[in-house]
Amino acid sequence: MNWDIFLAPYAQAVDELKIKLKGMRKQFDYESRHSPIEFVTGRVKPITSIVEKARRRELNMNKMEEEVQDIAGLRVVCPFVDDIYDVAKMLRERSDFNILEEKDYIDKNKDSGYRSYHIIIEYPVETIYGQKKLLAEIQIRTLAMNFWAINEHSLNYKYSGKMPEEIQNRLKNAAEAAFRLDEEMSKIRQEIREAQQVFRRKKD
Numbered sequence: 001m002n003w004d005i006f007l008a009p010y011a012q013a014v015d016e017l018k019i020k021l022k023g024m025r026k027q028f029d030y031e032s033r034h035s036p037i038e039f040v041t042g043r044v045k046p047i048t049s050i051v052e053k054a055r056r057r058e059l060n061m062n063k064m065e066e067e068v069q070d071i072a073g074l075r076v077v078c079p080f081v082d083d084i085y086d087v088a089k090m091l092r093e094r095s096d097f098n099i100l101e102e103k104d105y106i107d108k109n110k111d112s113g114y115r116s117y118h119i120i121i122e123y124p125v126e127t128i129y130g131q132k133k134l135l136a137e138i139q140i141r142t143l144a145m146n147f148w149a150i151n152e153h154s155l156n157y158k159y160s161g162k163m164p165e166e167i168q169n170r171l172k173n174a175a176e177a178a179f180r181l182d183e184e185m186s187k188i189r190q191e192i193r194e195a196q197q198v199f200r201r202k203k204d
């Protein structure tokens, strides 16, 4: 397997989708409207993680393109929980990719405590050999969900997936605290928005 050749279209897809999703944020800024997008990141899954995932699921290496849906991964981080659903709606209305699947881990979080909204898309990339349709995963989550997930991810890495029970329990409590924070912030959302508008007017 030549990984550079295999991953090149995925790198292109990540670059293109980052520009497109960041463009949505910019459009809200130009129109001085509240942006449901705080920031956007993207990455191509590291080779070691692809191989590890394929092994864990006993995948046929030839079927990796269909089975590993997040080789191209985008993350849209939003201020509030409602913004996640607004972003998902905007993505459904786009014509530059097809949505294949949506996974709502917000209402029904994962056992670890993980919360996020995942959208699997089929994205067409133009290569020197013609068009190639590949899968990409867009994770949409709040700042609080993101804070929790990046810390949990580092701890999982540290303990190679065998996290001590005490830390697992602490993380579950932290996930609930993050969720309550999101709920509280949603309740005072209007106040926060007005404060941001005043701040923007003063800056202008």
Ligand code: 0O2
Pocket: 045, 049, 053, 070, 103, 110, 112, 113, 114, 118, 148, 149, 150, 152, 153
């Ligand atoms: P990385 O290092 O971020 O690339 P499954 O394994 O079947 O449960 P599947 O099909 O891989 O799930 O898709 P799922 O559940 O939508 O998860 C895909 C990605 O979501 C993961 O990729 C993580 O990025 C994120 N994710 C899912 N569950 C958790 C979790 O409990 N904690 C954190 N921090 N992130 C999670 P990878 O390949 O696992 O990891």
